[in-house]
Structures are given as C-alpha cells and as structure tokens.
Amino acid sequence: xxxxxxxxxxxxxxxxxxxxxxxxxxxxxxxxxxxxxxxxxxxxxxxxxxxxxxxxxxxxxxxxxxxxxxxxxxxxxxxxxxxxxxxxxxxxxxxxxxxxxxxxxxxxxxxxxxxxxxxxxxxxxxxxxxxxxxxxxxxxxxxxxxxxxxxxxxxxxxxxxxxxxxxxxxxxxxxxxxxxxxxxxxxxxxxxxxxxxxxxxxxxxxxxxxxxxxxxxxxxxxxxxxxxxxxxxxxxxxxxxxxxxxxxxxxxxxxxxxxxxxxxxxxxxxxxxxxxxxxxxxxxxxxxxxxxxxxxxxxxxxxxxxxxxxxxxxxxxxxxxxxxxxxxxxxxxxxxxxxxxxxxxxxxxxxxxxxxxxxxxxxxxxxxxxxxxxxxxxxxxxxxxxxxxxxxxxxxxxxxxxxxxxxxxxxxxxxxxxxxxxxxxxxxxxxxxxxxxxxxxxxxxxxxxxxxxxxxxxxxxxxxxxxxxxxxxxxxxxxxxxxxxxxxxxxxxxxxxxxxxxxxxxxxxxxxxxxxxxxxxxxxxxxxxxxxxxxxxxxxxxxxxxxxxxx
Amino acid sequence: xxxxxxxxxxxxxxxxxxxxxxxxxxxxxxxxxxxxxxxxxxxxxxxxxxxxxxxxxxxxxxxxxxxxxxxxxxxxxxxxxxxxxxxxxxxxxxxxxxxxxxxxxxxxxxxxxxxxx
Numbered sequence: 001x002x003x004x005x006x007x008x009x010x011x012x013x014x015x016x017x018x019x020x021x022x023x024x025x026x027x028x029x030x031x032x033x034x035x036x037x038x039x040x041x042x043x044x045x046x047x048x049x050x051x052x053x054x055x056x057x058x059x060x061x062x063x064x065x066x067x068x069x070x071x072x073x074x075x076x077x078x079x080x081x082x083x084x085x086x087x088x089x090x091x092x093x094x095x096x097x098x099x100x101x102x103x104x105x106x107x108x109x110x111x112x113x114x115x116x117x118x119x120x121x122x123x124x125x126x127x128x129x130x131x132x133x134x135x136x137x138x139x140x141x142x143x144x145x146x147x148x149x150x151x152x153x154x155x156x157x158x159x160x161x162x163x164x165x166x167x168x169x170x171x172x173x174x175x176x177x178x179x180x181x182x183x184x185x186x187x188x189x190x191x192x193x194x195x196x197x198x199x200x201x202x203x204x205x206x207x208x209x210x211x212x213x214x215x216x217x218x219x220x221x222x223x224x225x226x227x228x229x230x231x232x233x234x235x236x237x238x239x240x241x242x243x244x245x246x247x248x249x250x251x252x253x254x255x256x257x258x259x260x261x262x263x264x265x266x267x268x269x270x271x272x273x274x275x276x277x278x279x280x281x282x283x284x285x286x287x288x289x290x291x292x293x294x295x296x297x298x299x300x301x302x303x304x305x306x307x308x309x310x311x312x313x314x315x316x317x318x319x320x321x322x323x324x325x326x327x328x329x330x331x332x333x334x335x336x337x338x339x340x341x342x343x344x345x346x347x348x349x350x351x352x353x354x355x356x357x358x359x360x361x362x363x364x365x366x367x368x369x370x371x372x373x374x375x376x377x378x379x380x381x382x383x384x385x386x387x388x389x390x391x392x393x394x395x396x397x398x399x400x401x402x403x404x405x406x407x408x409x410x411x412x413x414x415x416x417x418x419x420x421x422x423x424x425x426x427x428x429x430x431x432x433x434x435x436x437x438x439x440x441x442x443x444x445x446x447x448x449x450x451x452x453x454x455x456x457x458x459x460x461x462x463x464x465x466x467x468x469x470x471x472x473x474x475x476x477x478x479x480x481x482x483x484x485x486x487x488x489x490x491x492x493x494x495x496x497x498x499x500x501x502x503x504x505x506x507x508x509x510x511x512x513x514x515x516x517x518x519x520x521x522x523x524x525x526x527x528x529x530x531x532x533x534x535x536x537x538x539x540x541x542x543x544x545x546x547x548x549x550x551x
Numbered sequence: 552x553x554x555x556x557x558x559x560x561x562x563x564x565x566x567x568x569x570x571x572x573x574x575x576x577x578x579x580x581x582x583x584x585x586x587x588x589x590x591x592x593x594x595x596x597x598x599x600x601x602x603x604x605x606x607x608x609x610x611x612x613x614x615x616x617x618x619x620x621x622x623x624x625x626x627x628x629x630x631x632x633x634x635x636x637x638x639x640x641x642x643x644x645x646x647x648x649x650x651x652x653x654x655x656x657x658x659x660x661x662x663x664x665x666x667x668x
Contacts (some may be wrong), residue, residue: 240572242552243604437577443553446605448573464637468644471607475575520645522607527644 016125017106020170027171032066033243034172040179049188054086057180061157062088064172069137069158073100074188075151082107082154090158092131104128107142107154114151116174116362118165132158141165142464143173145181146456152185157531213367217451217533218246218310219426222404222420225413227371232416233260233301235268239275244310244447248422250322250367251303259395263299267292267344271305281305281318289320289344289352300345304367306422310448313359313424316353320344323370323380325336326388328400328421329363333388349435350380358377361426361455364397371415372407374443383407397421424493427452431493438507445491446471456495458549466547470502472521473543499530499548553577556602558588564664565589566657570602573610582613595609595627596651598662600638610638628661 037060058070069089073082103112109226110117119125119140122132122544132140137159142156155177157169171333185473205308220238229519233253241247249271253260267288274287283311284305284533292298304325306317317325317336321343324335338355360367373383387407394400400421408417431452435441446467453463470491533544554571567585589596600606618625618628632638632653642648654660 246649281661439574442574442576443572452628464640465644467605468641471574475607475609520647521612524608524641524645527646 002377014121016121016127018118018120018248019113020118022116023167023171023174025057025159025171027167028175029168030066033060034175036060037064037172037176037179039182042183044373050184050191051086053187054182055183057089057155057176058086061155061173061176062448064176065157065169066414067157068160070156071158072153072155072184073098073111073263074145074153074184075102075111082111085153088357090131090135092135093129096131098129098131100128106132106140110142110144110156111151112145112156114146116141117169118170120164121162121355130488136160139163139165141169141173143170143177144376145177145184147181150187151220155180164399166250180283188394188447217425217448218286218308219397219423219425220246220248220421221401223401223418225371225408225417227256227413227416230256231258231261232256233264233266233299233369234247234371234418236367236417236418236420237268237272238420238422239272241275241307242263242278246308246310246422246445247305248308248365248367248420249275249305249421250299251344251370252322252369252371252418253301260299263301264353266295267303269303271303274425275305275307277285280354281307281316282354285318285320285352287343292345293348296387298345300343302340306365306367308359308422308424309513311447312422312454313361313363315355315357315359315365317357317365318354320352321346323368323449324384326366326391327357327367327392328366328388328394329360329365329423331392332392333391335384359426361397362396364400364421364423366391366404366419366421368404368419369415369417371417372419374415397423400440416502426456429495431491434488434493435491437487437489439478442471442474445474449491449493451502452493453549456549457498458500458502462547462549463529466500466502466545469532469545469547470504473502473504473545476521477504477541481505495549498550499546502545503542504545505537505540505542519550554602556583556584557583560593561661562590563592564597564661565593565595566597566660568602568657570604571604572605573613574605574607575609578609578613583617585617589621589626591624593626595629595664596621597629597631597657597662597664599631599657601631601633601636601656603636605609606638606641607655608645611641611647614651626638627664629654629664631655631657631660 023198024172040057052071061070071087071093072085074085080102082133084098087093100108101109106117106119122137122140137160139162140156140193141157142154144151145153145155157173203429222236233255235251237249239247253264261319270291271284271288274284283304298452299430302321304319307316308315317338317339319340321340324338325334341352373380375383387404389405390406391400392402404419449467449470450463454468491504494501529545529547531546535542554569554573554577557568559566565588567588621628630653633655642651
C-alpha cells in the first residue's frame with residue numbers, strides 16, 4: 001500500500017477523538033498544491049499583514065486538501081484561550097469571536113497536548129464549539145501551530161461528509177502549519193506593535209499642550225520629537241496659575257511605548273491639577289509622587305516644575321531626579337545647581353527642596369529631557385555643557401528651542417526629546433497700551449504696570465497705591481465705554497526725574513459719580529497719587545495721574 | 552482665575568474665605584456666590600478678606616452691598632481685614648477705613664456670635 005494512502009495510526013483518546021502520531025513529510029506527494037504550502041514559509045508573505053497572510057493560508061490549505069472548512073485559532077496569552085481568527089466555510093467562528101479554553105474540546109486539546117487530532121464523527125465526539133455542529137461538519141482534523149517550541153494556535157480542517165483523513169492529509173496539514181506558524185507570529189507581532197505605536201503616538205500628541213500661554217512680557221516655546229521607532233514618556237507643560245503666575249513643567253517616564261505614554265498622561269494631568277491648587281513646586285512634586293505610588297503598577301519618572309512670577313522675575317523650582325535647568329540670556333548660558341531629589345516613584349517618602357532664583361529681564365529658563373543630551377560615549381555633564389554653549393546667543397525662548405534642535409541627530413532618534421523654554425521678556429521704559437474696554441483685562445494690566453513700576457525703582461507701597469489708582473481710572477473707562485462697538489482705551493505711562501505720569505484715555509465722557517460708592521474711584525485716585533486730573537477733550541475723557549516715586 | 556472663594560458653615564454662621572484679587576471683572580459673581588451660600592436661617596456671615604491681595608473700589612462696594620443685603624434679612628456681617636493687609640490699605644486709601652468695622656481674625660469674628668448660636 002502506498003505510504004500516502006495508509007490509514008492514520010490511531011491512539012486511544014477522549015470521546016470520539018483520535019490522537020494521531022505525526023505523519024512523515026514524504027507522505028505528501030509534492031503536488032502543485034503542496035508546493036504552494038511550502039512557500040508559506042517565505043518571509044515576504046508575512047509582510048502582507050496578519051489578515052492577508054491568514055487568508056492566503058486558508059485558501060492554500062483548502063485547495064491542497066479539498067476540504068469544506070478551514071479555521072485558524074490563535075492563542076490569547078492573557079486569557080489562555082484560543083480565539084478564532086480566520087476561517088473559511090465556517091466564517092461564523094470569527095464573526096462570533098469563538099474562544100476555546102486551552103485543554104478543552106477539540107482545538108483546546110490539540111493546543112494543550114500539542115498533538116494532531118482526528119474526529120471521524122462530530123456527532124459522537126467531545127467538541128466545545130457548537131458552530132461546528134450547526135454547520136453540519138462531520139469529520140475534523142486539526143494540528144497545533146508551534147513556533148520555537150511555543151504553541152501559538154491551532155489549524156483545523158473539516159468535511160461536511162464523513163471522511164477518513166489519511167497519512168497524506170495529515171502530512172499536508174502539518175506542512176502548512178509548520179511553514180505558516182513563524183509567518184503568523186511575525187505578522188501578529190508586527191501588527192500588534194504597529195497598532196500600539198499608532199495608539200501611543202495619538203495619545204502622546206493629544207496630551208501635549210496645543211497652545212502655549214500668551215501673557216504680556218512672557219513668552220514660551222517648546223518642542224517634542226518622538227523617537228524614530230517608539231514613543232516614549234516625555235512631556236512638557238506650560239500653564240497659567242492664579243494671579244498671573246506661570247507654571248512650567250517637564251517630565252520623563254522611564255520606559256517606552258503605550259504604557260509609558262499613558263503614565264505620562266496621568267502624571268502630566270496630576271501635576272497640572274496639583275499646581276492649580278497653588279501648591280508650590282516642592283509640594284506639587286511630592287503630591288505627584290504620592291499619586292504615582294498609589295497606582296497598582298507604576299514606573300519611575302523624573303520631573304522638574306518651576307513657577308515664575310512675571311511681576312518680579314522670581315522663580316521657584318523643584319526637581320525629582322531631573323537634569324539641571326539652564327538659564328540663557330545676555331550672551332550667556334548657565335546650568336542651575338538644582339540638587340535633584342530622587343525620581344518620582346523611587347522612595348516612599350521623598351521630600352522636594354525648592355530652589356529660588358530671579359530671571360533678569362530678557363533671561364530664559366530652559367528645561368529639557370535626556371533624549372536631547374544623551375550620546376554614546378559622552379559623559380552627560382559634557383553634553384549638557386555643550387548644550388549650554390550652543391544656546392549662549394539665543395535671545396528668545398523660540399531661539400533656545402530652535403538652537404537646541406541642532407543637538408538632535410538627523411536620523412535614528414533613539415529616545416524622545418522634549419524641551420520647553422520660558423522667557424521673562426523686558427518691559428519697555430514707556431508703556432503704550434490700548435486694550436479692549438472689558439473688565440477682564442484689568443488683572444493683566446495691573447501685573448504689567450506693577451512690573452513696569454518695579455523696574456522704574458518704585459517700592460512696594462508706591463507700587464500698590466499707584467496700581468490701585470490706575471486700576472480705578474481704567475475701570476472708569478471700561479464702565480463708560482462706548483457700546484455696542486468694541487471699544488478700546490489707552491494707557492500710557494512714562495517716568496521722568498523720578499516722577500511717573502500715567503494717562504488713561506477713552507472716547508467716552510466722564511460721568512459724574514452717582515452715590516457714595518461711585519465716587520470712591522476718584523477719591524482713591526486723589527489719595528494714592530500726587531495729582532489726579534480729569535480732562536474733557538473733544539474726543540473723550542482723559543485722566544492724568546502723577547506721583548513722585550521717592551520723596 | 553483672579554480669586555478663590557471657600558465656604559465653611561459652622562452651626563448658623565457662614566464663613567466665606569476670599570483669596571486673590573477682587574475687581575470689576577469678578578465682583579458680581581463673588582457677590583452672587585456669597586449670597587447664595589448664606590441661607591436665610593444663618594445668623595451671621597464672616598467674610599474673611601485676610602487672604603485678598605488686591606481689592607479695588609468695586610470690592611469696597613461689594614462689602615457695602617453685602618452688608619445691606621444681610622441687614623435686610625436681619626443678619627450680621629463681620630469682616631476679617633487685618634490692619635496691615637492689602638484689603639485694609641484699600642479701605643484706608645478710599646477713606647472708609649473708619650466707617651467699616653473690621654476684626655483681625657475669624658476667631659475674633661466668631662467670638663460674639665457663639666452665644667447667639
């Protein structure tokens with residue numbers, strides 16, 4: 001009897017199942033159809049993508065064995081179940097997402113014991129999947145899919161008429177399984193990575209700020225570059241805090257991929273939320289650390305957080321294992337000696353010391369992640385020095401970021417890179433502001449004015465009182481603004497021989513105060529300044545306020 | 552946000568702690584929020600301005616209006632404005648420091664009210 005027609009050697013097994021000893025490859029005569037199965041091992045095929053590759057496998061197996069159904073179930077390692085992934089003749093398996101626990105039923109047993117199983121009559125056999133019976137399948141033959149000793153799934157064929165599968169059939173199915181399994185694994189791995197990469201990129205992008213702050217006298221700039229093969233956990237943030245202060249944060253979650261990107265998002269949100277509660281940088285990092293360690297699975301992260309008061313240029317900053325910040329301006333760049341405390345997630349009770357500094361007008365504070373400065377065979381402090389000297393001539397926050405990009409290799413970025421810069425710009429010696437006549441501008445006007453007065457040498461008391469007077473004059477212009485046209489009013493300030501002159505002008509007419517409350521504005525202006533004049537001009541009202549800064 | 556408002560209710564006394572800056576842009580919302588937080592059965596409102604960095608004439612007007620609102624409901628307003636606070640210098644410059652009764656702390660504000668409560 002020719003080899004291929006010999007009946008299968010049965011080994012006694014569970015109800016209706018026959019476990020088969022593996023067939024020899026020679027049992028399958030190398031027909032055209034069998035040759036197409038050999039070619040399933042061609043690596044080029046697995047570049048098709050998982051779906052196309054499986055579809056190709058189904059077709060070739062069906063042709064080679066002349067069967068009614070072919071199905072591929074792949075192992076889901078997390079649940080330890082086989083999941084129907086591709087099928088022909090029994091497409092319902094995939095549509096209904098059939099899952100078979102390892103060790104149970106027909107396919108489950110093939111995977112658990114890594115054996116081929118033949119079922120001569122489905123009606124009298126132990127099978128788990130009702131679809132097989134519903135479709136009227138009578139006979140089944142299945143083999144395991146194995147890659148480098150690991151089970152990755154099951155391939156089985158079925159016949160609607162009773163069929164005794166022979167040695168040749170088993171051999172053909174084994175060839176298909178052996179040739180296709182590595183390709184399936186490659187394609188599966190590739191598509192999983194591809195998917196994760198895409199999700200992580202979207203996540204990373206959605207979490208970085210869309211728009212940086214826009215405050216008079218302060219400018220911010222930032223860059224984020226993803227690594228060439230994987231996203232990382234870098235983030236930056238710039239936000240406004242109550243009373244005109246600004247927060248700037250940077251961080252780097254250890255690790256890569258979706259997990260790191262997701263954790264990055266949580267940390268960024270947590271930091272922003274705690275910062276808004278007005279905790280200083282040290283306390284904010286402590287709270288973020290506690291939040292991080294409360295999560296069931298956490299990774300370490302480094303972070304730095306700084307708060308700038310634009311009125312004074314005063315900065316408070318704290319670091320959790322992050323690289324030293326840079327201060328750039330006036331043709332110089334220096335690294336700040338900020339003792340970095342332990343990274344977030346490293347110690348159960350970390351305290352974060354705050355450092356203080358003052359940004360002179362025109363100076364920029366720069367925070368960055370290690371992706372910018374880490375080079376093979378170069379000590380970190382050397383490449384940080386290199387970065388500092390590169391930024392020496394930067395005159396704006398934007399220039400700092402742009403010049404820093406020269407540190408980045410043109411291709412093959414191994415780690416993601418984030419850099420964020422905040423400049424305490426200089427305020428002109430004279431103010432000429434024409435803001436819209438709405439009460440919302442008052443807060444920012446006061447801050448610009450306080451800063452301008454401080455740079456003119458005014459003390460705290462003078463700053464407070466002059467600000468109060470100017471605010472009253474502006475509020476008057478706003479309340480009496482022309483409607484409905486969107487009106488503006490003018491605020492002009494100059495300082496000569498230690499005397500400040502501030503002129504607030506509008507196109508409306510000065511309204512005589514009504515009642516005691518309304519008159520209070522003028523009282524304040526007169527009390528706070530050396531002189532307060534209200535002039536009616538042809539075009540509107542002008543209030544001229546004067547005060548000597550030092551008596 | 553220029554200002555924050557925290558409300559604390561102790562028995563029949565409402566303590567409203569205002570921090571930040573009060574000006575024309577937020578004074579109406581603050582007045583509405585404080586009034587809203589003071590129920591009809593409350594005996595008194597303690598308005599704590601010790602954490603206020605900036606107060607302009609519209610903020611002073613807020614104080615007067617709140618006092619009128621409360622008086623019409625038979626309720627008392629206690630103002631916590633410490634002597635050297637920014638809010639106090641605003642009252643001084645506006646020339647009303649002597650017309651507005653103030654206390655130095657929330658505790659001082661509560662002291663006379665305990666018996667009533």
